Amino acid sequence: MAALSLCLTVITVSLLLTLRADGAGQNPDHVLQGTGVKHEARRPGEDSTIAPEDAARFLSCYCSGHCPDDATNNTCQTNGQCFAIIEEDEQGEAILTSGCMKYEGSHFQCKDSPKAQTRRTIECCNTDFCNRDLQPTLPPVAPAGNVLLTTAQRFRCFFRYKWQAERQRYHKDLEQEVFIPAGESLKDLIHQSQSSGSGSGLPLLVQRTIAKQIQMVRQIGKGRYGEVWLGRWRGEKVAVKVFFTREEASWFRETEIYQTVLMRHENILGFIAADIKGTGAFTQLFLITDYHENGSLYDYLKLTTLDTQALLRLAYSAACGLCHLHTEIYGTQGKPAIAHRDLKSKNILIKKNGTCCIADLGLAVKFNSDTNEVDIPLSTRVGTRRYMAPEVLDESLNKNHFQAYIMADMYSYGLVIWEMARRCITGGIVEDYQLPYYEMVPSDPSYEDMLEVVCVKGLRPTVSNRWNSDECLRAMLKLMSECWAHNPASRLTILRVKKTLAKMVESQDIKI
Ligand SMILES: *[C@@H]1O[C@H](CO)[C@@H](O)[C@H](O)[C@H]1NC(C)=O
Ligand SMILES: *[C@@H]1O[C@H](CO)[C@@H](O)[C@H](O)[C@H]1NC(C)=O
Numbered sequence: 001m002a003a004l005s006l007c008l009t010v011i012t013v014s015l016l017l018t019l020r021a022d023g024a025g026q027n028p029d030h031v032l033q034g035t036g037v038k039h040e041a042r043r044p045g046e047d048s049t050i051a052p053e054d055a056a057r058f059l060s061c062y063c064s065g066h067c068p069d070d071a072t073n074n075t076c077q078t079n080g081q082c083f084a085i086i087e088e089d090e091q092g093e094a095i096l097t098s099g100c101m102k103y104e105g106s107h108f109q110c111k112d113s114p115k116a117q118t119r120r121t122i123e124c125c126n127t128d129f130c131n132r133d134l135q136p137t138l139p140p141v142a143p144a145g146n147v148l149l150t151t152a153q154r155f156r157c158f159f160r161y162k163w164q165a166e167r168q169r170y171h172k173d174l175e176q177e178v179f180i181p182a183g184e185s186l187k188d189l190i191h192q193s194q195s196s197g198s199g200s201g202l203p204l205l206v207q208r209t210i211a212k213q214i215q216m217v218r219q220i221g222k223g224r225y226g227e228v229w230l231g232r233w234r235g236e237k238v239a240v241k242v243f244f245t246r247e248e249a250s251w252f253r254e255t256e257i258y259q260t261v262l263m264r265h266e267n268i269l270g271f272i273a274a275d276i277k278g279t280g281a282f283t284q285l286f287l288i289t290d291y292h293e294n295g296s297l298y299d300y301l302k303l304t305t306l307d308t309q310a311l312l313r314l315a316y317s318a319a320c321g322l323c324h325l326h327t328e329i330y331g332t333q334g335k336p337a338i339a340h341r342d343l344k345s346k347n348i349l350i351k352k353n354g355t356c357c358i359a360d361l362g363l364a365v366k367f368n369s370d371t372n373e374v375d376i377p378l379s380t381r382v383g384t385r386r387y388m389a390p391e392v393l394d395e396s397l398n399k400n401h402f403q404a405y406i407m408a409d410m411y412s413y414g415l416v417i418w419e420m421a422r423r424c425i426t427g428g429i430v431e432d433y434q435l436p437y438y439e440m441v442p443s444d445p446s447y448e449d450m451l452e453v454v455c456v457k458g459l460r461p462t463v464s465n466r467w468n469s470d471e472c473l474r475a476m477l478k479l480m481s482e483c484w485a486h487n488p489a490s491r492l493t494i495l496r497v498k499k500t501l502a503k504m505v506e507s508q509d510i511k512i
């Protein structure tokens with residue numbers, strides 16, 4: 001597998017652009033000539049997640065080589081970013097072109113280029129006509145040393161996938177698969193790519209190959225974004241999330257976040273592959289992850305009661321996952337801080353041994369302190385209304401301040417541990433499973449319903465008297481109350497929560 005890595009690295013960026021172009025159907029330049037067209041209106045169902053709308057945020061950019069058909073005066077408009085790209089053509093000449101990039105996926109595409117081997121560099125910016133001043137330079141020539149591919153093959157491989165090459169051919173070429181030797185488990189493959197590569201996941205062609213070889217077994221879930229299927233790859237069970245075409249922004253975002261360097265963590269759902277199939281209206285977007293037969297925390301708590309040990313194990317492992325997301329790791333091989341923005345019991349999965357992992361990163365926001373760049377979403381009103389922090393409901397959240405999203409996650413985490421605590425038996429007593437605010441709002445609460453309860457009346461989920469007479473539940477109650485405080489600045493950070501829970505775990509002598 002490593003043998004193919006050069007080719008694979010070379011095509012990584014191009015493939016992503018290509019995949020997106022493929023998916024767009026009629027207009028292969030769709031991604032780059034973003035029109036900011038609004039997605040069709042959505043009607044979220046019960047407790048479903050609400051995606052950011054494609055807000056009309058029009059930016060004018062200079063275009064050359066990537067002008068939309070109706071462009072005048074070398075100007076295009078987008079809801080995303082302006083870009084300039086330099087790349088080498090088949091004669092080895094550097095060609096500089098520029099244009100508009102659609103919002104969806106733009107962060108992904110603008111950032112992938114520092115991985116130098118591709119002989120193309122893209123730079124983006126986001127003020128009117130800013131791309132006139134961009135001067136991207138070609139990266140150094142990729143080193144030789146690929147053992148499987150001959151020079152000619154490598155050459156073909158590179159140019160075949162080149163962004164500006166004949167687009168008709170992309171589709172056919174994408175049918176290409178790599179050979180994965182029998183006996184390689186997904187765990188082996190991922191382990192190998194972790195130790196040899198950038199640590200951000202399997203090479204794209206390996207991902208596509210795995211995706212194509214998966215048998216779909218049965219549907220196991222359904223949501224706003226699409227469906228989840230149980231799949232099988234060479235006998236191993238995997239979960240396949242199939243996104244609706246209109247949800248491609250979520251697919252892009254989730255794929256992007258999962259492929260962030262150092263994202264892997266035992267309490268974050270394990271990413272295996274992303275893929276895209278078909279064209280136009282029939283595009284299907286796939287995300288393949290580890291499969292956890294015990295389902296979501298929501299399903300689990302409905303069926304199961306907990307003892308103190310099980311409660312602490314769930315709360316602590318979820319905190320570890322969230323802590324990994326929230327924490328920035330510095331350095332070139334670092335990891336940005338990430339806020340989830342849709343934390344709820346339905347987005348947390350239960351592993352076999354009773355620990356959890358956090359899933360559903362389709363709305364996540366990233367922050368990198370090096371570049372001081374907040375990946376600002378287009379709308380603050382996203383997530384699941386029932387779990388929205390007061391500042392999200394009343395729209396007082398400062399969109400430009402990354403820490404605000406982090407603290408909104410903490411509020412949602414507080415609600416999740418309330419759901420867990422109800423199911424913990426003490427003195428033979430336990431509450432039935434309920435969603436937060438179940439007795440205060442209707443089953444598909446509106447913003448107004450939630451705003452009234454959470455902000456105006458300042459209510460929080462009801463707590464049973466028995467919690468005060470149990471040491472563990474009393475401590476959990478204190479923790480959740482400090483997470484769901486009205487004032488975001490008074491909430492605990494996930495690091496504090498994790499430390500507190502670690503102490504409780506230790507004093508109970510529980511193995512996590
Ligand atoms: C064309 O664009 C340039 C700046 O890019 C501007 O100076 C010029 O006035 C524009 N012409 C028309 C006809 O809009
Ligand atoms: C997960 O489900 C399996 C089979 O239904 C069961 O044996 C196992 O105990 C469950 N795991 C947990 C942590 O409850």
Ligand SMILES: *[C@@H]1O[C@H](CO)[C@@H](O)[C@H](O)[C@H]1NC(C)=O
Binds near residue numbers: 266353355511512
């Ligand atoms: C649960 O499984 C993970 C591996 O998936 C392991 O790292 C962890 O130590 C296990 N925890 C317990 C309590 O067995």
